[in-house]
Amino acid sequence: MNNPASTVPINEAIIEQTLSRLAHPDAKQIHDVLAKALEMKGLDLSDVAVLSSISDPELMGELFAAARKVKEQIYGQRLVMFAPLYISNLCANECLYCAFRARNQEVHRRALSQEEIAEETRIIVNQGHKRVLVVAGESYPREGFSYVLKAIETVYSVHEGRGEIRRANVNVAPLTMDEFKLLKDAKIGTYQIFQETYHRATYKAVHLSGKKADYDWRVSAPDRAMQSGIDDVGIGVLFGLFDWRFELLALMQHIQHLESKFGVGPHTVSMPRLEPATGSDMASHPPKPVSDVDFRKLVAIIRLAVPYTGIIMSTRETPNLRRETFALGVSQISAGSRTNPGGYADGEKNDWSQFSLGDHRSLDEAVRDVAQLGYIPSFCTSCYRVGRTGKDFMDVAKPGDIKYHCDPNALSTFLEYLLDYASPATRETGEKLIRDTLLNMNPLQRSVSESLIEKVRSGNRDVFC
Numbered sequence: 001m002n003n004p005a006s007t008v009p010i011n012e013a014i015i016e017q018t019l020s021r022l023a024h025p026d027a028k029q030i031h032d033v034l035a036k037a038l039e040m041k042g043l044d045l046s047d048v049a050v051l052s053s054i055s056d057p058e059l060m061g062e063l064f065a066a067a068r069k070v071k072e073q074i075y076g077q078r079l080v081m082f083a084p085l086y087i088s089n090l091c092a093n094e095c096l097y098c099a100f101r102a103r104n105q106e107v108h109r110r111a112l113s114q115e116e117i118a119e120e121t122r123i124i125v126n127q128g129h130k131r132v133l134v135v136a137g138e139s140y141p142r143e144g145f146s147y148v149l150k151a152i153e154t155v156y157s158v159h160e161g162r163g164e165i166r167r168a169n170v171n172v173a174p175l176t177m178d179e180f181k182l183l184k185d186a187k188i189g190t191y192q193i194f195q196e197t198y199h200r201a202t203y204k205a206v207h208l209s210g211k212k213a214d215y216d217w218r219v220s221a222p223d224r225a226m227q228s229g230i231d232d233v234g235i236g237v238l239f240g241l242f243d244w245r246f247e248l249l250a251l252m253q254h255i256q257h258l259e260s261k262f263g264v265g266p267h268t269v270s271m272p273r274l275e276p277a278t279g280s281d282m283a284s285h286p287p288k289p290v291s292d293v294d295f296r297k298l299v300a301i302i303r304l305a306v307p308y309t310g311i312i313m314s315t316r317e318t319p320n321l322r323r324e325t326f327a328l329g330v331s332q333i334s335a336g337s338r339t340n341p342g343g344y345a346d347g348e349k350n351d352w353s354q355f356s357l358g359d360h361r362s363l364d365e366a367v368r369d370v371a372q373l374g375y376i377p378s379f380c381t382s383c384y385r386v387g388r389t390g391k392d393f394m395d396v397a398k399p400g401d402i403k404y405h406c407d408p409n410a411l412s413t414f415l416e417y418l419l420d421y422a423s424p425a426t427r428e429t430g431e432k433l434i435r436d437t438l439l440n441m442n443p444l445q446r447s448v449s450e451s452l453i454e455k456v457r458s459g460n461r462d463v464f465c
């Protein structure tokens with residue numbers, strides 16, 4: 001079948017049985033799972049259920065310590081930076097939590113013209129970004145889906161000063177296989193789609209009308225994307241709609257399904273939490289709110305469960321919470337974001353935005369903060385550009401070899417940022433971090449890094465290994 005609907009085995013009965021069977025694990029069970037996690041080969045459904053039941057502060061400390069260790073081993077100090085680019089807030093769906101829902105009269109509707117998309121891209125490039133996430137509601141202007149394809153072409157066509165967008169990821173509604181093939185031909189990076197909730201009854205209750213009301217069409221979108229040749233697919237849950245433990249186990253089932261069917265799981269997992277949104281009572285009063293403590297726990301468990309899958313944290317969260325989750329497993333963050341179409345040119349406007357932000361800082365401030373904490377803000381896009389995607393990426397990543405690419409590339413792209421866009425204070429912080437990082441590298445990594453850095457200092461851009 002060209003466009004299979006659901007063959008994704010999200011089994012609610014198994015999830016509920018597993019959670020109730022392992023609701024009160026003893027310390028030995030928890031220690032066994034943590035020991036397994038440190039082998040960095042991932043965890044299964046029962047393991048994840050055990051970790052999700054930890055409440056003892058000491059054991060929680062051990063969970064966080066294990067997550068920190070795995071994060072450090074695989075991702076080192078790197079944090080990949082990106083900016084969302086909202087091209088349109090037109091939408092035909094009625095998702096009760098979202099400001100863009102069709103019946104919401106409190107939001108101004110706008111689909112950017114290609115010239116406006118180019119202008120937004122210029123502003124984002126001038127901030128220093130190299131990656132964007134193109135986002136749209138599920139209704140396109142007259143030209144239909146080709147509006148999104150044109151937008152991607154526009155984004156890649158912008159060359160401004162010494163920069164350009166080198167990887168455009170996309171978060172749009174589920175597509176047919178033919179449409180996914182067009183998206184692949186447009187040279188997107190990751191196709192991202194969040195199931196929002198894996199719990200069918202909740203899904204039905206919060207998606208009242210429009211195409212998105214079809215759970216199966218949405219849950220099978222990653223399958224269609226991968227079958228159409230898109231190697232890097234990102235999935236996620238909108239936390240706050242249903243019990244987070246259930247969602248976590250369902251996410252694991254989805255990941256296992258993709259791994260067994262395609263030999264590779266998702267490239268990234270996103271973990272948005274419900275934020276207030278204009279015209280949505282549900283967004284201000286999440287049915288199943290996730291506390292900050294549980295949210296940290298979630299990051300740590302996902303890090304241990306799928307060690308090689310990127311975890312994305314957006315500016316929905318406050319700077320403080322974002323900082324804490326870097327150590328626990330987050331590998332990509334957005335910064336300097338706007339969630340209203342035209343927001344980079346016009347500023348943040350809540351009556352245009354999808355939801356309100358927790359972090360309002362500029363990219364420069366976020367970069368300085370991250371660097372002061374000892375993390376290297378990475379603007380690297382090299383894997384995707386040399387074809388290290390999907391299974392090829394995982395094959396390099398799994399034995400830990402990716403460090404030999406990522407660390408030098410992170411440093412050279414960070415230096416590009418510092419030389420071309422940073423404020424003096426950020427440049428000073430960043431240059432010190434680069435010196436300290438080089439000192440702590442092994443000789444091979446250092447020599448590769450130094451040679452890239454030398455090229456950037458002498459005026460080359462977009463150099464990578």
Ligand code: SAM
Pocket residue numbers: 097098099135136137138171172173174193194196237238272273274275276277283316354355
């Ligand atoms: N319209 C497409 C769709 O729904 O798949 C793609 C873009 S949608 C604008 C991106 C994501 O924003 C949604 O998948 C949802 O998880 C998230 N979102 C919607 N309302 C939100 C809210 N109030 N707080 C946080 N995230 C929200």
Ligand code: SF4
Pocket residue numbers: 091092093094095098099100101102136137138173212
């Ligand atoms: Fe539309 Fe996506 Fe918002 Fe739902 S989440 S109302 S589909 S933009």
